[in-house]
Amino acid sequence: MTDLDPLNERLTDVFRQVFDNEELELSDATVASDVEGWDSLNHVKLVVAIEEAFGVKFSNREIGGWENVGDVRRSLAKKVEG
Amino acid sequence: MLSAVATIDFELLVRAMPDERLVGVALADTDAAERLARADALLAGLDGTGVEAHAAREALVRALRGLVRSESKALRTWLDAQAGASPARDWVVGRVLSWLADPAAAASAWTRVIEREFGPRALRHLARGRIRAEQGDVAGACLDLREAFREPASYRDLERGAKLLAKLRATGEALPAARRTKLALLGGFTTQLMRPLLELACFRDGIDVEIYEAEYGLYRQEVLDRSSGLHRFRPDVVVIATHWRDAQLPPLVDDADETVECLATSFAALWEICTQELHAQVIQHNFDIPAHESYGQLSRALPGGRARLLSRLNLELLARAGSGVSILDFDGVASAFGKDRWSDAHLWYLARQHPAPDALPLWVDQLAAHLRALLGLGKKVLALDLDNTLWGGVIGEDGLEGIQLGAHSPEGEAHQDLQRHARELRERGIVLVVCSKNNEADAREPFEAHPEMLLRTDDVAVFRANWQDKATNLREIAASLGLGLESFVFVDDNPTERAWVRREIPEMAVPEVGSDAAAFVRLLDRGRWFEALSLSEEDRLRASDYAANVRRAELAGAATSMDEFLASLEMTATIGEFDAANLPRIAQLVSKSNQFNLTTRRYTQEQLRGFAESPEHVTRWFRLRDRFGDNGIIGVMLGVVQASEATLEIDLWLMSCRVLGRRMEELMCRTLMRAARERGLTRVRGRYLPTAKNAMVTELYPRLGFEDAGGATRPGETVWEYDLGARPALECSVIRVEEAGEADD
Numbered sequence: 001m002t003d004l005d006p007l008n009e010r011l012t013d014v015f016r017q018v019f020d021n022e023e024l025e026l027s028d029a030t031v032a033s034d035v036e037g038w039d040s041l042n043h044v045k046l047v048v049a050i051e052e053a054f055g056v057k058f059s060n061r062e063i064g065g066w067e068n069v070g071d072v073r074r075s076l077a078k079k080v081e082g
Numbered sequence: 083m084l085s086a087v088a089t090i091d092f093e094l095l096v097r098a099m100p101d102e103r104l105v106g107v108a109l110a111d112t113d114a115a116e117r118l119a120r121a122d123a124l125l126a127g128l129d130g131t132g133v134e135a136h137a138a139r140e141a142l143v144r145a146l147r148g149l150v151r152s153e154s155k156a157l158r159t160w161l162d163a164q165a166g167a168s169p170a171r172d173w174v175v176g177r178v179l180s181w182l183a184d185p186a187a188a189a190s191a192w193t194r195v196i197e198r199e200f201g202p203r204a205l206r207h208l209a210r211g212r213i214r215a216e217q218g219d220v221a222g223a224c225l226d227l228r229e230a231f232r233e234p235a236s237y238r239d240l241e242r243g244a245k246l247l248a249k250l251r252a253t254g255e256a257l258p259a260a261r262r263t264k265l266a267l268l269g270g271f272t273t274q275l276m277r278p279l280l281e282l283a284c285f286r287d288g289i290d291v292e293i294y295e296a297e298y299g300l301y302r303q304e305v306l307d308r309s310s311g312l313h314r315f316r317p318d319v320v321v322i323a324t325h326w327r328d329a330q331l332p333p334l335v336d337d338a339d340e341t342v343e344c345l346a347t348s349f350a351a352l353w354e355i356c357t358q359e360l361h362a363q364v365i366q367h368n369f370d371i372p373a374h375e376s377y378g379q380l381s382r383a384l385p386g387g388r389a390r391l392l393s394r395l396n397l398e399l400l401a402r403a404g405s406g407v408s409i410l411d412f413d414g415v416a417s418a419f420g421k422d423r424w425s426d427a428h429l430w431y432l433a434r435q436h437p438a439p440d441a442l443p444l445w446v447d448q449l450a451a452h453l454r455a456l457l458g459l460g461k462k463v464l465a466l467d468l469d470n471t472l473w474g475g476v477i478g479e480d481g482l483e484g485i486q487l488g489a490h491s492p493e494g495e496a497h498q499d500l501q502r503h504a505r506e507l508r509e510r511g512i513v514l515v516v517c518s519k520n521n522e523a524d525a526r527e528p529f530e531a532h533p534e535m536l537l538r539t540d541d542v543a544v545f546r547a548n549w550q551d552k553a554t555n556l557r558e559i560a561a562s563l564g565l566g567l568e569s570f571v572f573v574d575d576n577p578t579e580r581a582w583v584r585r586e587i588p589e590m591a592v593p594e595v596g597s598d599a600a601a602f603v604r605l606l607d608r609g610r611w612f613e614a615l616s617l618s619e620e621d622r623l624r625a626s627d628y629a630a631n632v633r634r635a636e637l638a639g640a641a642t643s644m645d646e647f648l649a650s651l652e653m654t655a656t657i658g659e660f661d662a663a664n665l666p667r668i669a670q671l672v673s674k675s676n677q678f679n680l681t682t683r684r685y686t687q688e689q690l691r692g693f694a695e696s697p698e699h700v701t702r703w704f705r706l707r708d709r710f711g712d713n714g715i716i717g718v719m720l721g722v723v724q725a726s727e728a729t730l731e732i733d734l735w736l737m738s739c740r741v742l743g744r745r746m747e748e749l750m751c752r753t754l755m756r757a758a759r760e761r762g763l764t765r766v767r768g769r770y771l772p773t774a775k776n777a778m779v780t781e782l783y784p785r786l787g788f789e790d791a792g793g794a795t796r797p798g799e800t801v802w803e804y805d806l807g808a809r810p811a812l813e814c815s816v817i818r819v820e821e822a823g824e825a826d827d
Binding site for chain 1 (some may be wrong): 107145180181241242245439441
């Protein structure tokens with residue numbers, strides 16, 4: 001992944017907006033407990049924001065399988081690149 | 083690799099294809115110098131496209147972010163060269179500078195963007211608002227936040243706005259608001275995504291709202307359990323937001339009548355507790371009828387079908403609503419949004435979210451319109467431009483035969499439909515005024531002589547056609563009507579005029595109606611400016627009333643003395659105690675009157691009903707008619723008996739500004755004094771509580787002969803007393819008095 005992988009940059013941007021934290025940095029291993037404010041309400045907001053930003057829809061099975069940011073990124077990559 | 087792509091002309095490429103992926107690829111894997119050079123070429127290309135290309139510009143911003151840490155000096159030099167060069171470049175400068183900790187430079191970049199009205203309105207104002215908030219400029223940030231959401235916005239933008247609002251509220255500083263209210267939000271589904279949007283819509287509309295949000299699905303328990311959070315909260319407004327699942331109907335029932343009856347009764351029981359025990363207004367949502375039914379069209383065709391029952395239930399709710407309860411047309415919002423997209427099934431299963439997030443803005447706007455109506459913040463005046471608004475073409479150039487109006491052309495038909503919409507608004511009490519840049523004689527000609535005109539000169543309360551700027555004209559129109567500029571909606575096809583009025587008179591609603599006549603009505607109606615919860619006789623009378631006022635003013639010019647003029651009006655007042663028939667109008671006046679209002683206490687209809695039944699309260703309404711027409715109920719007074727001091731204290735005294743200068747205030751005061759005497763009281767006490775709008779009555783009590791009694795507890799407050807034994811009774815000979823019901827006098 002380059003420093004400007006467009007998908008990753010935009011995904012990070014969405015996270016920054018949802019959690020209202022411009023300094024937020026993510027890796028594939030980042031989990032909810034690493035990010036301040038990642039509660040169930042913000043989880044829903046995150047789903048809505050990612051769907052809106054990339055024009056995709058996730059199934060509840062996909063969302064249920066998200067353990068870390070890497071899972072989110074791979075789910076998304078499958079939809080926008082696949 | 084680099085050398086191979088270095089020859090690509092990015093400026094040309096992005097001009098042909100202003101796409102965010104292209105920008106992303108162009109800037110990937112480059113060193114700082116190359117990236118900045120390419121960004122410059124891309125911006126030159128974007129400047130040349132003539133479209134805003136928002137997504138492509140944002141992709142460029144994201145790519146520059148990578149340089150913030152490692153190459154901040156080179157980045158800063160580059161940004162300084164971009165600043166002021168074009169609105170698109172200022173946009174990039176503003177975005178990137180927020181990471182470089184130079185708020186002053188970022189704010190001025192955004193100010194340039196805002197002045198050029200470039201890019202999405204919500205985002206440019208939010209960007210500057212955030213900077214202002216961080217700098218501690220709460221007032222400035224509030225202005226930007228209001229400006230950001232003048233027009234309908236997407237869920238995503240509203241959510242961003244809600245975050246800024248939360249920050250502003252957290253400062254603890256008082257935010258600008260015309261009304262305060264405590265609102266309980268009881269949802270049959272999750273309201274967590276919607277709540278911040280509602281707070282934002284209230285802020286936009288000048289309502290300082292405190293919200294109690296119940297856990298979803300517990301609305302019955304909250305109302306029925308007297309020790310619930312709802313009962314402790316003591317709300318002014320209870321919003322019951324239910325949807326079709328809350329009716330718990332099977333697809334088909336045997337006894338349709340009984341089912342509808344039972345359901346309606348169960349909701350009416352909740353309303354009764356809210357209105358009678360909590361003294362709150364209820365906003366009940368009706369049931370959104372689902373788009374997908376297993377019985378398909380049978381769901382409506384069969385008497386016991388679910389869709390049919392829900393329709394009947396919705397009508398039954400309306401029939402039972404009455405005083406203190408209004409029904410929000412949730413099904414109507416769903417239809418307007420589009421029922422196929424109204425529900426988002428996976429968010430329902432995931433989080434009990436309903437409706438889909440994209441539908442939330444429309445719902446929240448409808449709810450905010452209800453609240454505005456409830457709190458007396460509805461608009462009263464529709465100000466209309468003429469050329470290319472009420473008709474197609476320019477009357478001064480095209481002449482009577484040349485303008486487009488009526489069924490002979492598609493364009494003319496669209497303009498005529500705007501006239502029809504305006505005329506219907508006038509019939510329900512909205513005041514119409516004309517504000518046009520024209521020679522007056524030219525402007526009036528179609529009203530008098532064009533066969534397809536639906537609006538006539540008589541429909542227009544104030545007709546202003548001249549060559550002054552429109553903001554000045556609108557101010558003068560407002561002054562002649564005695565109405566505030568915040569009660570106006572201005573419709574003009576010309577974007578420059580709209581921008582000018584919006585800039586000069588920020589409190590006026592100036593919807594972006596565009597310049598295509600076919601869209602005028604839809605874009606005007608979308609703001610829900612004129613939403614009302616009831617239609618009183620006074621509302622219907624109001625529009626002709628304002629027109630009559632202008633004729634009264636002409637008569638005033640002819641009379642030589644004030645008393646002579648007032649006598650010539652042949653005024654008759656009717657006075658009565660608060661009664662069921664007049665309570666809605668009384669409540670409307672109590673919630674709306676700002677200027678002639680001594681204490682500006684806002685009581686709900688239920689509270690006012692309580693005063694009417696209480697022996698400690700003296701209640702009076704006043705109606706005034708004259709030879710030009712009936713003004714309807716124009717004044718309200720409420721006195722509280724303080725037996726230990728043998729005093730009647732005036733708790734509420736307000737009057738419509740339409741009847742200023744008619745000696746009506748003398749008559750009102752005399753009426754209350756007589757009531758005090760009849761109860762054996764010896765003194766009347768009045769209080770003036772200053773607000774931003776009621777300066778006109780500062781001197782009312784001393785003017786009527788009251789004496790300063792001291793004892794004020796708030797800054798600006800004054801307290802006045804009138805000794806009924808020692809001082810003469812007030813007189814008011816120019817108004818004849820008629821009795822109504824049990825009222826004295």
